[in-house]
Amino acid sequence: MVNKLISLALRNRALVLLVAAGLFGWGLYSMQRNPIDAIPDLSENQVIVFTEWTGRSPQVIEDQVTYPLVSNLQGVPKVKNIRGTSMFGMSFVYLLFEDDVDLYWARSRVLERLNYAQRLLPPQVTPTLGPDGTGVGHVLWYTLDAKGMDLGEQRALQDWYVKFALQTVPGVSEVASFGGFEKQYQINLDPTKLNYYRIPLGEVLRAVKANNNDVGGRKFELSDMGYIVRGLGYIKSIADVENMPVGTYQSVPVRVKDVATVQMGGDIRLGIFDVNGEGEAVGGIVVMRYGENADLVIKAVKAKMAEVQKGLPPGVSFSIAYDRSTLIEKAVASIQGTLLEEMLVVSVIVLIFLFHWRSALIILIQMPLSIVIAFILLEAFDVSSNIMSLTGIALAIGVIVDDGIVVVENVYRHLADAQAAEQAGLPPATTVAAADAPDASAAPASTTPAV
Incomplete structure (x- = not known):
């Protein structure tokens, strides 16, 4: 032969x-x-179902959210294992599929089953799918270098401008924000005043929700022109919250500021993000989509960050905390150097011994x-x-x-x-x-x- x-x-x-x-x-x-990455992706072929129910204990989350989801997701085809985790206010369900299953086919099957399982959960509790990334999808970490800017302003800039811009980059599954304070209007009720004006707590909650909304009216014509009637009611300042009516007392309107104090503050945090012991910072984690080229995604994200930089306030810039492309480029350069060295050595040896x-x-x-x-x-x-x-x-x-x-x-x-x-x-x-x-x-x- x-x-x-x-x-x-x-x-x-x-x-x-x-x-x-x-x-x-x-x-x-x-x-x-061929996709280029620094480390091999050895993670399971999995789909994550995340459910948030604020303020509930892990036992309540386990009984009313995690257990119903795990029980009803067991019938998803080609699932080899299901794991559930319950913690304070959050539930995670991990569905591990066979290795030959397409990830997006698996996600569509899970969504179909979640539509059925939704009716078994408490009202206003909606499970969502996690990002279509993997365990090694964190390819880039960055922070905002904004000296003198409030942490709340930095977090707002990250959530409402930077994050949305970077999520448009092809190959990016998610941009997760971290650090800073999430701004919120905080209403501190005085129970003594509520009792004096005979206003229940539920009425205050209903009034605040109802007064933070835009409503639409009808359209009418006047002098060959069409006009649309609208009610503009979104909150724009602390004064808007303070002047909301929550009830009446002896025919006199009672407003929020009569029974509570209103202030601008930050949401409750479970931790902080510190950079090199120099203080807190705000930033984001870029999560790469499943099966993408890490090197190309990182380059595209950096190019987008250069465009976003032009719209940032003066004195605000990006600072890279973790960049996997450095390791990728060094690994590829090392292999190329090894190949050239071996070719040169082999050629010299053959020429010397065989001439x-x-x-x-x-x-x-x-x-x-x-x-x-x-x-x-x-x-x-x-x-x-x-x-x-x-x-x-x-x-x-x-x-x-x-x-x-x-x-x-x-x-x-x-x-x-x-x-x-x-x-x-x-x-x-x-x-x-x-x-x-x-x-x-x-x-x-x-x-x-x-x-």
Whole structure:
């Protein structure tokens, strides 16, 4: 079989070169398309269902949210495991799918089942799906460098401007905000005054909700013009909250400021974000979408941040806290340097021991061709170019070089023996493969004088 392949290749050299060139071009194309990341993604193929019910204890969350969801999501097809976690005010359900299941197909199946499970949950409790990222999807962390700006103003800038702009970048699944204070109007009720004016707490809550709203009226025409009647009632200042009517006392309207004090404050926090011990900061975490190219996503996010920078207030800028592209670029540069070094060393060794440039050229062609073919297989099996896969290729270069040196040296020696026999006037021997001969010294060699 080996003899037939060698004979076929020798008779069709142009075809062999054409196939090699085609594989090399295909490998370069696959190398450009193959996702690049620093670390391999070994996380489970999972979908996360997140439910928030503010103020409830973990036991209540477990009994009324987590258990009904886990019980009804067990019928989702191709699910191999379901895990539920309950904590104060929050519930997490992790659905682990088979490895060959498409992630977005799995998310659509979970959404279908959630529509049915919604009726089993308490009123105003709505489960949502987590981002379509993975456990290694945090590719970029940034903070806002805003000296002298209030933490509440920084968080508002992050939530209502920066976050929305970065979420439009292709390949970004989510931008999670952290740090600072989430602004809110805080109404501190006085129970003594509520009792004096005989106003229940529920009436105050209903009045505040009803007065923070825009309402629409009808359309009427006047002098060939159409006018739309609207009621503008959204809260714009603390005074708007203070002047909301919550009831009457002896035919006199009672307003919020009569029974409570109103102030602008921050939502309750479970922790703070500190940068290098220099104080609190506000920023965001960029989560990459499943299966995307981390290097391209990070570059696109940085380009978008340069555009967003133009719209930030004076003195506010971005500060990168974590950037995975640095590790990615260093890993790729290390592999490229290793490849060039090995090609150079192998060429020098072959030239020194064989003193034959065509033999060295064969090995130099063999190494890059084998490497680009490896990228074809990486793309076919959906494996990214990461530290593990690139290191495997670098280690395999040694095996490729060893095979090339053994074969080239063996062919070179047999050709030298054949030329010596021809010069001595001995009859030519039948050509066989060196691997088929029982003894390398007794194996016949080809009379072809060159490699």
